[in-house]
Amino acid sequence: MQRYFTNKQNGNTFLLNDADYYHIKTVMRMTDNDNIEVVFKNEVYLCSLAFVGNNIIVNKMTKLDSQKDLSKEIILIIPLLKESKMDYILQKATELGVSKIIPIDMERSIIKLDKSKETKRIDRWTRICKEASEQSMRVTIPIITELKSWHDIFDIDGAKMLCSTVEKDNTIKMFLQSIKNYDRIIIVVGPEGGISPSEEKLLISHDFKPVTFGNRIMRVETAPLFVLSSINYEFME
Amino acid sequence: MQRYFTNKQNGNTFLLNDADYYHIKTVMRMTDNDNIEVVFKNEVYLCSLAFVGNNIIVNKMTKLDSQKDLSKEIILIIPLLKESKMDYILQKATELGVSKIIPIDMERSIIKLDKSKETKRIDRWTRICKEASEQSMRVTIPIITELKSWHDIFDIDGAKMLCSTVEKDNTIKMFLQSIKNYDRIIIVVGPEGGISPSEEKLLISHDFKPVTFGNRIMRVETAPLFVLSSINYEFME
Numbered sequence: 001m002q003r004y005f006t007n008k009q010n011g012n013t014f015l016l017n018d019a020d021y022y023h024i025k026t027v028m029r030m031t032d033n034d035n036i037e038v039v040f041k042n043e044v045y046l047c048s049l050a051f052v053g054n055n056i057i058v059n060k061m062t063k064l065d066s067q068k069d070l071s072k073e074i075i076l077i078i079p080l081l082k083e084s085k086m087d088y089i090l091q092k093a094t095e096l097g098v099s100k101i102i103p104i105d106m107e108r109s110i111i112k113l114d115k116s117k118e119t120k121r122i123d124r125w126t127r128i129c130k131e132a133s134e135q136s137m138r139v140t141i142p143i144i145t146e147l148k149s150w151h152d153i154f155d156i157d158g159a160k161m162l163c164s165t166v167e168k169d170n171t172i173k174m175f176l177q178s179i180k181n182y183d184r185i186i187i188v189v190g191p192e193g194g195i196s197p198s199e200e201k202l203l204i205s206h207d208f209k210p211v212t213f214g215n216r217i218m219r220v221e222t223a224p225l226f227v228l229s230s231i232n233y234e235f236m237e
Numbered sequence: 238m239q240r241y242f243t244n245k246q247n248g249n250t251f252l253l254n255d256a257d258y259y260h261i262k263t264v265m266r267m268t269d270n271d272n273i274e275v276v277f278k279n280e281v282y283l284c285s286l287a288f289v290g291n292n293i294i295v296n297k298m299t300k301l302d303s304q305k306d307l308s309k310e311i312i313l314i315i316p317l318l319k320e321s322k323m324d325y326i327l328q329k330a331t332e333l334g335v336s337k338i339i340p341i342d343m344e345r346s347i348i349k350l351d352k353s354k355e356t357k358r359i360d361r362w363t364r365i366c367k368e369a370s371e372q373s374m375r376v377t378i379p380i381i382t383e384l385k386s387w388h389d390i391f392d393i394d395g396a397k398m399l400c401s402t403v404e405k406d407n408t409i410k411m412f413l414q415s416i417k418n419y420d421r422i423i424i425v426v427g428p429e430g431g432i433s434p435s436e437e438k439l440l441i442s443h444d445f446k447p448v449t450f451g452n453r454i455m456r457v458e459t460a461p462l463f464v465l466s467s468i469n470y471e472f473m474e
Contacts, residue, residue: 095455096463136454173473214473217373218332225459226333229466236410236451 002028003037003044003134005141014038014047014058019127021056024049037064042139066139072235073099073184076224077153079109079191085221090125093142094132096228100143101125102153107196113147122146150199154206158184162203163223164210165194172211172227176234185231189223239265240274240281240371242378251275251284251295256364258293261286274301279376303376310336310421311468313461314390316346316428322458327362330379331369333465337380338362339390344433350384359383387436391443395421399440400460401447402431409448409464413471422468426460 002024008015016024016038024030030049038045038058044066050057076098078089086103093101105113113121125144133141159179161172179185188195188208195203204210218226239261245252253261253275261267267286275282275295281303287294313335315326330338342350350358362381370378396416398409416422425432425445432440441447455463 092459092462095453095459097453135456171473173470214469216332216334216469219372222329222332222462225329225462226466226469229463230470232451232453232463233410233467233470236408 001035001037001046002030003039003137005039005130005134007040009040009060012060014040014045014060016056016058024056025051035061039066039134039139042066044139071237072182072231073158074228074231075100075102075156075158075184075186076228077102077104077186077188078224079104079106079189079220080111080113080147081109081191081220082111086125087128088221089224090128090142090144091132092225093228094129094138095136096225096232097138098142098228099140100145101129102145103147104150104153105147106191107199108193109191118146150202153186156184156186158182158186160186160188160203160206160208161227162188162195162200162208162210163190163227164200164212165190166197166200167210167212170209170211171214172230173234175209175211176230180235187224187227189220189227192220238272238274238283239267240276240374242276242367242371244277246277246297249297251277251282251297253293253295261293262288272298276303276371276376279303281376308474309419309468309472310395311465312337312339312393312395312421312423313465314339314341314423314425315461316341316343316426316457317348317350317384318346318428318457319348323362324365325458326461327365327379327381328369329462330465331366331375332373333462333469334375335379335465336377337382338366339382340384341387341390342384343428344436345430346428355383387439390423393421393423395419395423397423397425397440397443397445398464399425399432399437399445399447400427400464401437401449402427403434403437404447404449407446407448408451409467410471412446412448413467417472424461424464426457426464429457 004016004020006014006016032051034049036047038047044064046061046064047058048061050059076093080103122144129142159182161175188203241253241257243251243253269288271286273284275284281301283298283301284295285298287296313330317340359381366379396419398412425440
């Protein structure tokens, strides 16, 4: 069933945003008494629609048992990438259960963010994650932060991993199997060419463990999906 | 270093295809004595370039130790999908070590392959896999077969898994941990909406084990990457 997120309710009805109303009416072509799922405060509700003139009324019916999200919080730290790769990572990382994505201006990243456009970019990124969350039936939408610098992330507690291009021995598998007791995993993925030696040194000095993917050489947009897939796999119940 | 595949040699030189010569000259702007890697019969050779008039001579220098490929042969069976999703799966599956991809005309697949265009499509798919193999430093290029029907695949031996939308208990992790001794894994991924109940019944009757991804609901183009990532992770040395 189609799922929509909202944080607005009015008595026994939910208020959706205009894009969602448009989607219900024009894309899905729903009519009176059709049902949708609405996620409100991480709970899923079965709702029925009523079309009153130009308005769509979303009537709350019953609360549904909702699919569990990943038991661990996953923070993904990525470089700025060109729009298509960025959009792609946001959508797939959402499907794979990421909790938060922090873009960082990394040394070897060739893309720079025009400060004046940052809010617009973040709105766009948030929209992509909301739609991917609805599609993949999540009960939470990942948070995308504004552009940060390395020093903003060193205070975050958790199991810290960096995808290294030089590490040869410590595999992602050894790492994930060593952090079962952590509730939060923080992952750094570098740009094309990887993070620079000085960045790697800095991160290691702040408790990030460099890991290798073994024999695989992946594109920058593939690495986060491999890491998130591995986390889902390792901690699958 | 840039890597190219070829199956043609002439004495101590390799012959590449025109697209590769164009790439060397116009895209990479290489010049005399620049080095490239050439993969010939699954072996990697360091080569140096000589530009003679309009010709590029690729001189074999030394054989290099090549990155190991996955220890298991992985056959991925997918529905026909619209071009962008198809291209995307081919590229990412190649990065993640797939050995062979078999497209099948599945019940719920809405895309049909125009027979007259099939050869052209397969050429295009093969090209995508060749480029992805070069980029991800593989020593083999995955094989894409022509469109097959279910009955063409039932004779292939190996550990057989199908991504099920109804299976609740048997996770992909249980499955992969139960097939350590198999040299070949055969994976069926369905189209939007999954494979049909009758297809699932047919596959199960031919020893395919239905598996669940746990709580994750993924788009059709994400599922194969999750499965291939899981295989890389489980069998990582």
